[in-house]
Amino acid sequence: MKEYFVLMFGMVFVQNFVLNQFLGICPFIGVSKKRDAALGMGMAVVFVMGLSCFVTMLVYKLLLLPYGLASYLDIMSFILIIAALVQFVEIVMRKLAPDLYRALGIYLPLISTNCAVLGSTQMRVIEFAGLPLPEALLKNTALGVFGGIGFTLALFLMASLRERLEFAPLPQPLRGIPIAFLTAAGMSIAFFAFTGIV
Amino acid sequence: MLLDLGKGNIMRLSGVFYRGLVPENPVFRLVLGMCPTLAVTTSVEKSVGMGLASTFVLLASNFIISLIKPLVPKEVRIPFFIVVIATFVTVVRLLMTAYTPALTASLGIFLPLIVVNCVILGRAEAFASKNSPLSSLADGLGMGIGFTLSLALIGSIREILGTGTFLGIPIVFGLDPYTQNIFILAPGGFLTLGLLMGLFNWLGKRKQSPGVKPPSPPDHCRTV
Numbered sequence: 001m002k003e004y005f006v007l008m009f010g011m012v013f014v015q016n017f018v019l020n021q022f023l024g025i026c027p028f029i030g031v032s033k034k035r036d037a038a039l040g041m042g043m044a045v046v047f048v049m050g051l052s053c054f055v056t057m058l059v060y061k062l063l064l065l066p067y068g069l070a071s072y073l074d075i076m077s078f079i080l081i082i083a084a085l086v087q088f089v090e091i092v093m094r095k096l097a098p099d100l101y102r103a104l105g106i107y108l109p110l111i112s113t114n115c116a117v118l119g120s121t122q123m124r125v126i127e128f129a130g131l132p133l134p135e136a137l138l139k140n141t142a143l144g145v146f147g148g149i150g151f152t153l154a155l156f157l158m159a160s161l162r163e164r165l166e167f168a169p170l171p172q173p174l175r176g177i178p179i180a181f182l183t184a185a186g187m188s189i190a191f192f193a194f195t196g197i198v
Numbered sequence: 199m200l201l202d203l204g205k206g207n208i209m210r211l212s213g214v215f216y217r218g219l220v221p222e223n224p225v226f227r228l229v230l231g232m233c234p235t236l237a238v239t240t241s242v243e244k245s246v247g248m249g250l251a252s253t254f255v256l257l258a259s260n261f262i263i264s265l266i267k268p269l270v271p272k273e274v275r276i277p278f279f280i281v282v283i284a285t286f287v288t289v290v291r292l293l294m295t296a297y298t299p300a301l302t303a304s305l306g307i308f309l310p311l312i313v314v315n316c317v318i319l320g321r322a323e324a325f326a327s328k329n330s331p332l333s334s335l336a337d338g339l340g341m342g343i344g345f346t347l348s349l350a351l352i353g354s355i356r357e358i359l360g361t362g363t364f365l366g367i368p369i370v371f372g373l374d375p376y377t378q379n380i381f382i383l384a385p386g387g388f389l390t391l392g393l394l395m396g397l398f399n400w401l402g403k404r405k406q407s408p409g410v411k412p413p414s415p416p417d418h419c420r421t422v
Contacts, residue, residue: 020384022237026316029232072292075310076284083277113280115233115314122307173399174392177229181392188385 042152218340245353249346
């Protein structure tokens with residue numbers, strides 16, 4: 001239990017995907033203009049990241065490792081698994097949970113080439129693959145879900161700040177994306193306070 | 199068709215090539231490929247390594263995609279492009295693991311993540327799937343070199359301010375070891391990129407080239 005708590009704290013605060021690892025910067029800048037959109041995107045990422053970490057670990061351990069394909073087919077198989085999963089989730093959600101689909105549907109196509117998702121599946125796959133199958137699956141899924149939560153936290157904070165920045169009297173060349181990066185620098189410094197806790 | 203190097207054609211190709219360097223620079227104008235731009239620019243060596251690896255993938259995938267574009271059904275083109283790109287990323291990773299193991303280790307997870315670099319998929323979608331192999335090569339080279347130069351610029355600033363060295367050679371002395379660090383840590387990346395982007399916006403405004411608006415990003419990297 002303790003190691004999962006450490007993993008959670010690490011992925012959400014210390015090694016935050018956006019502010020510390022530089023993964024998923026495109027949606028962090030692109031989908032952070034409104035808080036609703038940020039939450040919707042965040043939820044979709046948590047869901048897809050957890051699911052794809054689970055499935056990629058399954059494939060890695062049962063197919064790629066035993067047949068010696070891991071060193072050169074991992075990128076290819078992981079990105080295809082993620083793309084297929086996103087498509088699958090979209091279809092299932094539209095049929096079974098139309099309300100949820102209306103809320104998250106537009107964010108799903110944006111996720112298949114989100115580098116945070118591919119990054120989370122690659123991040124510790126070699127380390128966790130040494131564990132027995134159930135534990136490896138559980139740990140990798142936890143990593144994906146907690147990483148997604150950290151992403152959502154950063155995205156939501158950013159969106160809250162940017163809603164106010166809209167009205168700030170800024171020099172013209174800094175408006176829009178440049179000031180978003182400068183704000184992110186401030187947030188990143190704040191998150192550095194967590195370094196060393198885990 | 200493939201090797202039609204008339205004078206007019208050369209002019210057109212160099213126009214395509216130049217576009218990626220300045221007017222449609224992938225980092226500062228199109229704002230694509232931000233993750234590697236921020237993550238690997240802690241030193242010039244890593245920046246240039248990442249830039250060249252991306253350039254190779256961009257060139258090869260642009261060329262192959264423009265060759266096979268008549269065979270690809272429109273509905274499945276994105277998965278198709280991703281497979282082509284993933285192939286070349288695997289090639290580049292295996293090559294770099296063999297010949298530059300230290301650089302590969304320092305790039306870490308960002309080497310496989312070239313697959314989801316929006317610059318590459320974006321050019322496949324916006325350019326290579328509509329143009330001839332030769333112009334796609336010119337476009338890939340221009341965009342790749344534009345990307346590499348932008349990364350090298352950010353990398354130089356961060357390396358000089360962060361560690362006082364350039365390509366590992368010490369050039370600045372007397373930096374306080376406690377305050378300089380921020381430029382090679384995460385916040386320094388955001389700070390440098392944000393300020394440089396503001397600077398280029400300001401310079402672009404002064405030169406004022408009306409009507410030149412960066413094209414909207416491709417579908418999969420679009421924003422809401």
